[in-house]
Every structure is written in C-alpha cells, then in structure tokens.
Amino acid sequence: MKNQQQRGITRRDLIKRAGTVSAALGLFPAVTRFARAQTTPKASEVVIGKDPRLIVHNSKTGVMETPLEILREHEITPKQFLYIRNNQVLNGGKTNEPIPLAGWPVEIVGMVLRPAHFDAAALEDLTQYEVKMVLQCSGNGRSFFAKYGAKAKGTQWGHGGMGQTVWKGPKLKDVLAHFKVEPHAAAQFLTVNGRDLPPATGGRPDFEHSLPWSNDPETDWIGRDVTENAILAIEMNGEPIPAVHGGPVRLIVPGYYGTMNVKWVGQIRFEARESYNYNQVFRYRVPLYPVEPGQYDKKKQGYENSRPNWHQKVKAVVFAPLDGEQVKAGTVKFWGVAWNDGVQPVEQVLVSKDQGKTWVSAKISAPDSPYAWYKWEVYLPMSAGEHEVWVRAIDRWGRAQPLDGVVDWNPSGYEWNGADRIKVKVG
Amino acid sequence: MTNRILLTLALLLAGLALAGELPAGPGAELVFAKCQICHDLTYPLQNAGLSEDEWASTVDDMIDYGAPIDEEERSVIVEYLATYLGPNPPPAEEGAEGGKAAAESNVDGAAAYAANCAGCHQAAGQGVPGAFPPLKKNPVLAKDASYPALVALFGLQGKLEAGGATYNSAMPPLGQLDDATIAAIVNHVLQTFNEDLLPKDFKPLDAATVAELRKQALNPQQVLELRAKLLDSK
Numbered sequence: 038m039k040n041q042q043q044r045g046i047t048r049r050d051l052i053k054r055a056g057t058v059s060a061a062l063g064l065f066p067a068v069t070r071f072a073r074a075q076t077t078p079k080a081s082e083v084v085i086g087k088d089p090r091l092i093v094h095n096s097k098t099g100v101m102e103t104p105l106e107i108l109r110e111h112e113i114t115p116k117q118f119l120y121i122r123n124n125q126v127l128n129g130g131k132t133n134e135p136i137p138l139a140g141w142p143v144e145i146v147g148m149v150l151r152p153a154h155f156d157a158a159a160l161e162d163l164t165q166y167e168v169k170m171v172l173q174c175s176g177n178g179r180s181f182f183a184k185y186g187a188k189a190k191g192t193q194w195g196h197g198g199m200g201q202t203v204w205k206g207p208k209l210k211d212v213l214a215h216f217k218v219e220p221h222a223a224a225q226f227l228t229v230n231g232r233d234l235p236p237a238t239g240g241r242p243d244f245e246h247s248l249p250w251s252n253d254p255e256t257d258w259i260g261r262d263v264t265e266n267a268i269l270a271i272e273m274n275g276e277p278i279p280a281v282h283g284g285p286v287r288l289i290v291p292g293y294y295g296t297m298n299v300k301w302v303g304q305i306r307f308e309a310r311e312s313y314n315y316n317q318v319f320r321y322r323v324p325l326y327p328v329e330p331g332q333y334d335k336k337k338q339g340y341e342n343s344r345p346n347w348h349q350k351v352k353a354v355v356f357a358p359l360d361g362e363q364v365k366a367g368t369v370k371f372w373g374v375a376w377n378d379g380v381q382p383v384e385q386v387l388v389s390k391d392q393g394k395t396w397v398s399a400k401i402s403a404p405d406s407p408y409a410w411y412k413w414e415v416y417l418p419m420s421a422g423e424h425e426v427w428v429r430a431i432d433r434w435g436r437a438q439p440l441d442g443v444v445d446w447n448p449s450g451y452e453w454n455g456a457d458r459i460k461v462k463v464g
Numbered sequence: 465m466t467n468r469i470l471l472t473l474a475l476l477l478a479g480l481a482l483a484g485e486l487p488a489g490p491g492a493e494l495v496f497a498k499c500q501i502c503h504d505l506t507y508p509l510q511n512a513g514l515s516e517d518e519w520a521s522t523v524d525d526m527i528d529y530g531a532p533i534d535e536e537e538r539s540v541i542v543e544y545l546a547t548y549l550g551p552n553p554p555p556a557e558e559g560a561e562g563g564k565a566a567a568e569s570n571v572d573g574a575a576a577y578a579a580n581c582a583g584c585h586q587a588a589g590q591g592v593p594g595a596f597p598p599l600k601k602n603p604v605l606a607k608d609a610s611y612p613a614l615v616a617l618f619g620l621q622g623k624l625e626a627g628g629a630t631y632n633s634a635m636p637p638l639g640q641l642d643d644a645t646i647a648a649i650v651n652h653v654l655q656t657f658n659e660d661l662l663p664k665d666f667k668p669l670d671a672a673t674v675a676e677l678r679k680q681a682l683n684p685q686q687v688l689e690l691r692a693k694l695l696d697s698k
Contacts, residue, residue, distance in 0.1 A: 077504055078621055078634050095503045096634055128594040131632060190522055193510040236502055236595060241530030334521055
C-alpha cells in the first residue's frame with residue numbers, strides 16, 4: 038500500500054506548487070469571473086510550425102488567417118504564414134512537417150475500365166509539373182457581407198484566407214494513362230475523398246468534393262480545367278507538402294477555390310453525378326440566381342438551382358495602404374494583387390477615390406503563371422482628410438467585381454468579390 | 465499596429481467588447497460545453513447578430529455534423545444564441561448567474577459527467593484517440609484527485625500523451641461549475657473509470673478542497689506543467 042509520501046506528491050504539494058507557478062508568473066485575473074470565456078491558443082500552439090501572429094478562428098481543427106501585413110511581404114507565401122481551413126483533421130496532421138509518400142495508399146475507382154490502387158511513392162516517377170497559383174478559401178472575405186449590410190454565417194474571414202503557393206506533381210491525366218484507368222465516357226464528375234475523418238462524435242458525413250470532369254476538353258469549358266490541368270501534388274513551395282496543407286498527396290486544380298483542392302487524397306471516384314455528400318450539396322455552393330440577403334436557407338439549394346465553389350471569381354485586394362492606415366498628404370502609392378480563375382487574363386484594375394464616379398487605371402504586371410497574383414500599383418494625389426478608396430478588377434471576358442459585393446449574398450457567404458474598399462486617413 | 469486594426473474591426477463586427485467571452489445568461493453553460501466539442505467559441509461570437517431562425521438552422525447544421533445535442537438542449541441553445549448573440553442587444557445581466565451556491569454535496573456525479581464531459585471524453589470515458597484524451601484507465605488522474613479537479617477548473621492546453629496517443633489541443637475551463645459539481649465529476653471519473661488505479665486509502669474529493677484549489681487561478685498551460693511534474697514524481 039502506498040502512502041502519500043511514497044507517492045511523492047501530496048495534495049498540499051500540488052496546491053503549493055500551483056501557487057508557486059502562479060506567483061512566478063504573477064498575472065492572474067480571477068479566472069472564475071470569466072468562467073465562460075475562452076483562452077484561444079496561439080496559431081503556433083494549434084499547428085506545429087505556424088507563426089503565432091496568424092489569426093486563429095478555430096483551434097479544434099486548425100483554422101487560421103494570415104494578416105495582410107505579413108501576406109504582402111512575400112511573393113510566395115511561406116508555409117509558416119499560409120492560412121489553413123480544415124473541416125476535418127488527419128490524425129497527427131496538425132503540423133507543418135511532412136508525411137512520407139511511401140506507404141500512403143491511393144485508389145482511383147468508380148466509372149473506370151480498370152480501377153487503380155497504388156502507393157503514393159509511384160507519383161514521384163511520373164513527369165512532374167509545377168504551377169504557381171493563388172490558393173484561396175471560398176469563404177475568404179465573408180466578413181465583408183456583414184460589413185456592407187448582410188451578415189453571412191460562418192467563419193468571419195477578412196482577406197487573409199488566401200496565399201500564393203507553388204505546387205508540383207504529376208498531372209492527373211498522366212496518372213490515369215500510366216495505370217491505364219480509362220474513365221467511362223459517361224463519367225462527368227470526379228469525387229475526391231481525403232484520408233481525414235470526421236470527429237468521432239458520430240453521424241457527421243465524411244468530407245468529400247466533386248469536380249467537373251470532361252472527356253472532351255475541346256468543347257467542355259467547365260470540365261476542361263480538371264481534365265487538362267489537375268495535378269496530384271506531392272510538393273508545396275519546393276518541399277514535400279506539410280501535413281496540415283494536405284500532404285503527402287493533394288489534388289490541385291489551378292484556378293479553383295481551396296476547398297476543391299482536396300487534401301490527403303485517398304480515393305478518387307469517377308461518377309455520372311455530383312456526390313450527394315452534405316459538403317457538396319448543402320455547403321460550398323452558391324445560388325445561381327440572386328436571393329434576398331439574410332432570407333434564404335442553404336437547404337433550399339440543390340443541383341439545379343446552385344453551383345459548387347469551383348472557379349475563383351475575379352478579385353483585387355489592396356495590400357497598401359491597409360484599411361484604416363494613416364498616410365501623408367501628397368502622392369500616395371496604392372498597390373495590391375488581383376487574380377481570377379486563370380481561364381482569361383486579368384486586364385484591368387481600376388481605382389476610385391470618389392465612390393465610383395471616376396476611375397483611374399492601375400499599372401498591372403502579369404505573373405509568369407495565369408493562376409498567380411497580378412501585381413498592380415497606382416499613384417494618387419491625396420489631400421488631407423478621410424478618404425475611401427475603391428478597387429476593382431476586370432478580366433478579358435469582362436468579368437468584373439461588383440461595386441456592392443452584397444448583390445452576390447448567399448446563405449453561407451462564399452465567393453466574396455465585391456470591390457475592395459479601404460479607408461485612409463491622410464494627414 | 466495594423467494587426468490591431470484588423471482585430472478591432474473583427475470585434476466591432478461581432479459587436480462585442482471582449483473576445484472569447486459568452487454573455488452570461490440561461491443556457492450559456494450548455495453553449496460553452498456543447499459548441500466547444502468541435503470548435504472554439506470564436507464561431508458563435510463572430511456570428512453574433514443572426515436572427516433566431518438563422519441560429520436555429522445553424523444549430524441544426526451542427527446536429528447534422530454530429531453534435532450530440534438533444535431536442536431539449538437544442539431549444540435552450542437556440543434561445544440563448546438568439547437572445548444573447550441575436551440581432552437585438554441582450555437583456556441586462558441577471559446577476560445571480562455566476563456564483564451559484566454550492567448547496568448540497570449530493571450532486572449526481574454520473575449525470576454531471578454526462579452533461580459536461582461526455583460530449584468529448586465519451587460516455588464511458590474512453591475518449592477519442594487523437595482528439596480527446598481518455599479519462600478511463602488514465603494513471604495520471606488517479607495519482608492525485610486534485611489534478612483532475614484543476615483540469616476541470618482551469619482547463620488544459622498543449623501537447624500531451626495519454627493511452628499511447630498524442631494530443632495537442634485545448635480543453636476549456638469548466639470553472640462555471642460549482643465546487644460540489646466538480647468534486648462529484650472528479651469522483652465519478654476516478655471511482656468509475658479508474659477504480660483499479662486508485663490507492664486503497666482513496667478518499668473522495670470534497671467541495672471544500674475544490675474551493676481551495678479554485679483560489680489558485682491557474683491558466684491551462686500551467687495545469688499542463690503540473691501534469692508533467694505529477695508524471696515525473698514516482
């Protein structure tokens with residue numbers, strides 16, 4: 038029988054030691070007063086290898102946003118700063134460390150002539166393609182729906198749910214050819230499921246997404262990007278993909294919203310219809326027609342009256358000055374980035390300091406990849422006082438950012454692309 | 465500095481004075497316990513301003529995702545969210561909420577465990593590997609009853625190992641529970657899930673000891689430090 042001395046630490050000890058620790062740090066509010074307050078951990082405590090300055094939205098799965106003053110400092114967003122939106126967690130996956138390719142099984146099944154089951158290490162032996170692209174959460178900018186008049190439910194992202202990334206791996210079509218998979222002519226969708234699992238609270242549908250597949254990319258614009266350009270990425274920014282960003286294997290479709298770039302790929306299914314998975318039917322979709330802000334429930338959405346968050350909408354974001362920043366009167370340089378789905382080039386970035394009455398064309402530098410950020414800059418004479426500056430991008434097809442983004446309000450606040458508006462104090 | 469601007473903006477949007485704090489009111493405890501099974505309080509707080517219908521459909525979504533919320537709890541949660549995080553300013557605080565008298569010591573530990581802990585640690589204390597550590601057959605808990613009480617009072621945060629799996633997460637403090645309830649939960653966890661590990665002279669924890677521990681006002685990282693020290697001691 039053990040007595041307290043043998044156990045080495047007594048209750049009194051524990052109380053005493055606790056007291057010493059608190060005294061040493063000496064910073065305790067009465068915890069009980071804030072009983073229902075939460076201590077949100079820092080990004081670096083949530084995911085190993087992340088910078089503590091990232092804004093944590095949810096520590097349970099690891100959802101975090103990059104402040105613009107960090108984002109704008111890098112041409113390629115380094116892994117310690119890149120945003121994360123995880124619906125589910127891969128066991129042991131909350132880290133920037135990689136997971137080995139060997140031993141990671143992948144299967145390609147469904148409407149195919151020959152299903153393939155292979156080890157991810159086989160992907161290294163195929164011809165590698167590299168693509169620089171904007172990775173953006175489809176909820177990025179959701180908080181602006183609320184700011185400009187109609188709240189949309191969900192994580193209230195600012196602009197920092199995005200980053201510029203470089204992915205490398207074999208093209209999906211080459212993988213199909215290598216394993217002689219041959220999708221059926223009637224296959225129209227690709228449903229991708231990662232090896233992450235829903236929390237074991239029970240009942241929650243496992244996360245997966247469907248993307249359009251085209252057997253005839255010459256004529257089918259919607260499915261062409263996936264058929265022609267999708268890669269099974271095994272590297273991000275020149276290194277094995279960090280576990281938290283979907284390594285060892287992530288489906289990458291340049292130009293598509295982040296959510297469709299499924300992480301931790303375990304299964305690819307060719308199908309005649311979109312998955313009826315909850316995450317495909319009720320989430321990550323927007324209505325095809327305008328709906329009344331705040332009055333439309335996402336459960337009214339179905340295949341016929343809504344579409345998934347596939348192609349990214351054209352968008353410009355101001356990187357400097359930042360909203361609310363103080364600048365000196367005189368000539369002020371405004372700069373930022375613009376991008377779209379890469380299908381057509383971004384042709385114009387227009388800037389207004391009089392609520393859209395007149396516009397100035399910014400100078401644009403095209404990137405070396407159609408899916409990457411276009412840098413834009415413009416010098417405007419600014420007089421003392423408070424000013425609001427608006428910025429909008431337009432591409433070759435005339436796809437433009439609406440001046441009032443709320444016109445595209447949708448129940449879950451996806452795909453915000455209203456003209457960016459920033460307030461500057463000129464002194 | 466601009467970081468601060470962003471933060472201020474986020475808070476203004478949420479219409480709140482303080483990040484991470486639920487306004488006191490009936491149902492706050494349930495929201496605190498249930499919502500944090502899957503996500504931080506940041507989410508309900510960020511979404512302050514939604515109407516009752518929108519909150520109801522949000523809670524239904526969460527139930528669809530597997531949140532263990534029954535019909536009765538659903539109505540309490542929706543009413544709380546619509547009242548305190550709804551489109552209108554919440555009613556004035558009702559005072560008595562926080563300092564509930566720790567009246568009787570005969571709190572039902574099993575029921576209190578089911579209401580406050582089972583959502584994450586599961587009904588039989590088995591936990592969920594990688595997400596929520598097991599409370600069943602967990603030796604560090606049985607070493608000293610003060611330790612689980614401190615975890616319940618002040619939460620626990622950081623990297624730890626239990627039952628052969630690693631965890632790197634945060635358990636929220638449950639300090640809103642009164643001393644007797646915390647004692648009852650700890651005794652339930654120890655006597656039901658860790659019976660074989662308890663010293664033969666084990667004495668159930670009482671409310672007075674919990675009251676004493678409560679004065680320490682630790683933070684979740686410090687509780688983790690204590691855990692490490694406790695593990696080191698043989």
